[in-house]
Amino acid sequence: MKYLFSLIVGMAVGVAVFFLLLYYNPLITQTKLSPLSVTDNELINLNYSAVAADSLIYTNDGESQIAPHPAKVLQLWERPIRQTTAMATMLRNSRNQTVGIGIKFSSDSESTRILNGEAIVDSVWHIYLPGRGSLFVEQQENYWGYMREIVIPAYWSSGDNWRGIWNGNTTSGPGALDTATVVGGSGRFDGLRTEGVEALAAKAYSVDKGPVAIDGEITIEIPRPDPEVTPDP
């Protein structure tokens, strides 16, 4: 009997050791530098608040940690969309002026591999910037760094919250350099095919409410038009 008890306790310790190794694995790091930071092309920066209560609407299955906003919004409780969130928010430029509307759908991805430090979310943005046009952003986001450095410490904290400064790119694909695919739909962006990156800047997180002070930023690269080739006279 004591051997069985010893084995069970050992296994519990083994599982705990495994998750500690996974949590503190130094080989799994979050990208903090945007691959677009070295480009010499024009960049469009669209900022938004990642706090649900600051959005126009935010909805999920209604049983998740983050409460839908406004309270009476239709919830996504049906089985095929239960692991999906929808958010509509105002988008602001670098001068904090409202420039457009963004709608984001995010779904937990089946390509999630916790063992590799990949908590993947498949997300798309539908963006409309009046006077400029519309855009579609396709990306995979990796929230492992966000969970490891914000969410889990918040649970471990005696006050059930996290405060600090955390900046990180969430975009992890489909581009080879961890960039999102951006497609133009109309206006100035008609026919555009380019790349983008989404990043989060977190200051406060609560176990009860989720994000308390977190801003998001979508950076989109606008390639320069190809120079016209003129025949040699």
Added chain:
Amino acid sequence: MFRTFIAGILLGIMAAGAGLYFLPAVDQFREQSMIVVHTNHGNTESFHVNVPTDRIMVGAPSQVSPLPAGLNWPDSAQFAETRAELFKIRNAKDAVVGVASRIAASHEVSGDIIEWVFHLPARGSAYVSMRPESADGGYRIGELIWGTREFAALEGLVTEQWVADVSGSEDAPAGRIEVITAFVTQLVDEE
């Protein structure tokens, strides 16, 4: 007993590793795809939105009763001609399979736009641009601009049409927005 404890630790590490490796962390539920193959007309798939029950948001200026209640839609002039809607979308069996956004806007620079983004969590997303003018028969035609995952290698057309309910049933929706996709695999030149 100490050896058993050490063996337990190793067993625990292996069990946790094997569990994370072999058990899927996320398993999206997938409704059966209802694709219809037509004689010499490719494949179509029909989706619809029951109105008003599947409407998540209607963002438009000067609404008397905004949807959802409490929606604080911007009243600035730049959004005066913008209407953004969010829906749940259903397949031909009336089962919810995803969510969708529809933006209709008019601007002197960017022109008239009507766009859809369909997001089916288990399958992928489709970005569709509709022609602003209606075709004969009261429907609108658009084309797939971009698709992700299952829709990535596809191209084709989409139609949308408002179909009013004529059943007369008390609990029937007012009508539905019917969306039919006709996608085929893109042709790739082989050298």
